[in-house]
Amino acid sequence: MKRQPLIFCSLLFFITSCTTSPSVDQKKVAAFLQTYNEQYTKLYSKSSEMAWAVQTHIVAGDTMNAYNSRMADEAMAAFTGSKENIEQAQAFLKFEKELDPISIKQLKKILFLAASSPQTIADVVKDRIKAETAQTEKLYGYKFMLEGKEITPNEINKILSEQTDLTLRQKAWESSKEIGVVLKPGLTNLVALRNKVVQGLGYDDYFTYMASEYGLTRKEMMEYLAKFNKELWPLYRELHTYARYELAAKFKQPVPDLIPAHWLTNKWGQDWNEMISVKGMNLDSALNKKSAEWLAKQGENFYVSMGFPTLPETFWSKSSFYPVSKDAGYKKNTHASAWHMNLDQDVRTLMSIEPNAEWYETIHHEYGHIYYYLCYSNEKVPNLLREGANRAYHEAVGSMLGLAAMQQPFVANLGLIPASASVDTMNQLLKEALNYVVFIPWSAGTMSNFEHDLYSQQLSPDEYNTRWWNYVKKYQGIAPPTERDERYCDAASKTHINDDPAGYYDYALSYIILFQIHDYISKNILHQDPRFTNYFGNKEIGKYLNDLLSVGGAADWRVLLKEKTGEDLSARAMLAYFNPLMAYLKEKNKGRTYSLPENLN
Numbered sequence: 001m002k003r004q005p006l007i008f009c010s011l012l013f014f015i016t017s018c019t020t021s022p023s024v025d026q027k028k029v030a031a032f033l034q035t036y037n038e039q040y041t042k043l044y045s046k047s048s049e050m051a052w053a054v055q056t057h058i059v060a061g062d063t064m065n066a067y068n069s070r071m072a073d074e075a076m077a078a079f080t081g082s083k084e085n086i087e088q089a090q091a092f093l094k095f096e097k098e099l100d101p102i103s104i105k106q107l108k109k110i111l112f113l114a115a116s117s118p119q120t121i122a123d124v125v126k127d128r129i130k131a132e133t134a135q136t137e138k139l140y141g142y143k144f145m146l147e148g149k150e151i152t153p154n155e156i157n158k159i160l161s162e163q164t165d166l167t168l169r170q171k172a173w174e175s176s177k178e179i180g181v182v183l184k185p186g187l188t189n190l191v192a193l194r195n196k197v198v199q200g201l202g203y204d205d206y207f208t209y210m211a212s213e214y215g216l217t218r219k220e221m222m223e224y225l226a227k228f229n230k231e232l233w234p235l236y237r238e239l240h241t242y243a244r245y246e247l248a249a250k251f252k253q254p255v256p257d258l259i260p261a262h263w264l265t266n267k268w269g270q271d272w273n274e275m276i277s278v279k280g281m282n283l284d285s286a287l288n289k290k291s292a293e294w295l296a297k298q299g300e301n302f303y304v305s306m307g308f309p310t311l312p313e314t315f316w317s318k319s320s321f322y323p324v325s326k327d328a329g330y331k332k333n334t335h336a337s338a339w340h341m342n343l344d345q346d347v348r349t350l351m352s353i354e355p356n357a358e359w360y361e362t363i364h365h366e367y368g369h370i371y372y373y374l375c376y377s378n379e380k381v382p383n384l385l386r387e388g389a390n391r392a393y394h395e396a397v398g399s400m401l402g403l404a405a406m407q408q409p410f411v412a413n414l415g416l417i418p419a420s421a422s423v424d425t426m427n428q429l430l431k432e433a434l435n436y437v438v439f440i441p442w443s444a445g446t447m448s449n450f451e452h453d454l455y456s457q458q459l460s461p462d463e464y465n466t467r468w469w470n471y472v473k474k475y476q477g478i479a480p481p482t483e484r485d486e487r488y489c490d491a492a493s494k495t496h497i498n499d500d501p502a503g504y505y506d507y508a509l510s511y512i513i514l515f516q517i518h519d520y521i522s523k524n525i526l527h528q529d530p531r532f533t534n535y536f537g538n539k540e541i542g543k544y545l546n547d548l549l550s551v552g553g554a555a556d557w558r559v560l561l562k563e564k565t566g567e568d569l570s571a572r573a574m575l576a577y578f579n580p581l582m583a584y585l586k587e588k589n590k591g592r593t594y595s596l597p598e599n600l601n
Contacts, residue, residue: 024095035094077117184489306542338369376552395510409534444474
């Protein structure tokens with residue numbers, strides 16, 4: 001080899017040194033992430049405790065809990081949205097190719113969190129937190145009234161579930177919507193503030209921001225939802241026709257084109273399953289004889305039977321399981337929820353359990369969240385990534401285990417029905433469809449489209465109720481009992497519109513994922529018909545679920561779904577599950593007039 005002159009070699013070295021890309025200091029990345037996780041956990045825990053107090057102990061005129069919650073949220077916002085954290089995460093991500101996947105995920109999560117509270121616009125962030133706290137107080141401190149007397153949400157539900165007097169049903173339904181009038185000004189303010197906050201880090205609007213956590217654009221998310229609505233529409237159309245005629249007969253009324261909202265047991269028409277009583281599967285008659293405490297404990301027994309550990313003692317001592325009496329001097333949020341208080345072993349649930357089938361299923365669902373928390377609270381998952389693989393996974397797991405707990409072999413195993421009970425399996429499938437299938441047009445249609453417009457189109461408050469009912473009619477085929485003008489804000493009567501905004505499609509996607517996972521378990525572990533399973537006591541299912549859950553948010557959700565089910569996100573499994581119902585419904589609906597269009601446009 002010919003030697004180059006020394007001066008040339010020196011010049012070459014200089015040029016090479018100057019053009020070589022600098023590398024990231026891996027120790028500095030690790031140190032930054034460790035410090036961030038520690039401070040994030042400390043602030044998250046404080047915020048959770050204060051939020052817990054706000055939702056479990058609401059006293060009229062007492063603002064201390066709300067103040068403490070706001071201060072904790074402001075401290076969290078100041079940290080997650082700090083300029084220093086944003087700049088440091090951005091600087092490290094410039095060397096993304098040199099970083100391990102877990103570090104990359106954490107750094108991107110830091111930036112996602114920062115976008116909800118960027119301290120470059122700290123005053124706007126504080127205004128948003130203050131407004132959200134005030135809205136939560138109004139939401140959960142509201143007194144529902146019926147004919148001049150206070151009524152609880154559970155009592156409204158009971159009227160809609162049991163009464164056949166349409167006048168009383170309408171009054172109860174209208175009572176449930178009056179809260180929207182109180183909440184409308186706060187919602188209008190929150191929409192503007194939420195948009196303004198995330199625009200500080202370059203997002204178009206809050207809906208776009210929320211969809212980005214899936215790695216999807218706003219348009220891509222809406223295309224997913226439209227696809228699922230379109231695929232399930234033929235079955236929903238049959239269910240809607242069936243429901244119109246059956247409800248008209250029940251209430252001795254002419255068959256309407258659109259289902260009057262107060263004819264349904266659910267205040268938003270998101271679940272119609274109470275229309276059907278399945279012979280041999282009357283769980284209410286068995287559960288009404290049980291105590292609320294029995295139901296709470298039975299949820300744990302199910303998970304333990306599959307090999308999961310018993311729940312921590314603090315779960316039982318710190319959770320809020322049962323309704324608050326009217327003379328208690330305080331109120332609480334009556335919407336069931338699961339809480340991961342410290343991103344470790346402090347897990348709690350907030351419920352108002354009564355011994356019936358609805359709460360029985362809800363308990364199994366909420367405990368699914370609780371065990372998800374516990375599974376990914378392990379040393380392999382940084383606290384920052386202790387969450388579902390995506391937001392829908394949490395709901396998918398909870399809903400799937402709620403479904404499993406309602407299937408005939410499972411409830412027979414518990415002695416809630418006789419093992420020899422003769423069950424109308426087609427009627428049972430219809431009941432399930434009136435829950436799971438009916439939910440898709442509501443979640444992927446009405447709720448998601450309304451919130452899309454609310455945030456991305458800056459929908460005028462003068463159009464809230466009109467736009468809301470246009471979507472209810474289009475996607476659900478439901479109409480209000482009387483005209484609802486713009487004084488009302490019926491959308492705001494749904495908790496999520498106020499305090500869990502622009503992500504209701506999580507539930508729609510969760511139902512799709514639910515059936516994919518359940519289909520895999522049924523066919524590959526249990527070797528049972530997906531409609532006729534018993535998870536109880538199966539340790540192999542427990543291991544499969546633990547493997548799925550323990551990675552938390554450290555995994556790519558698409559890769560994880562493909563690995564655990566063998567397919568990409570798809571409604572195939574859900575459609576297959578309910579496929580036997582189509583021929584049955586077409587036969588039932590012979591001679592009946594369809595009021596929904598053949599195709600959803």
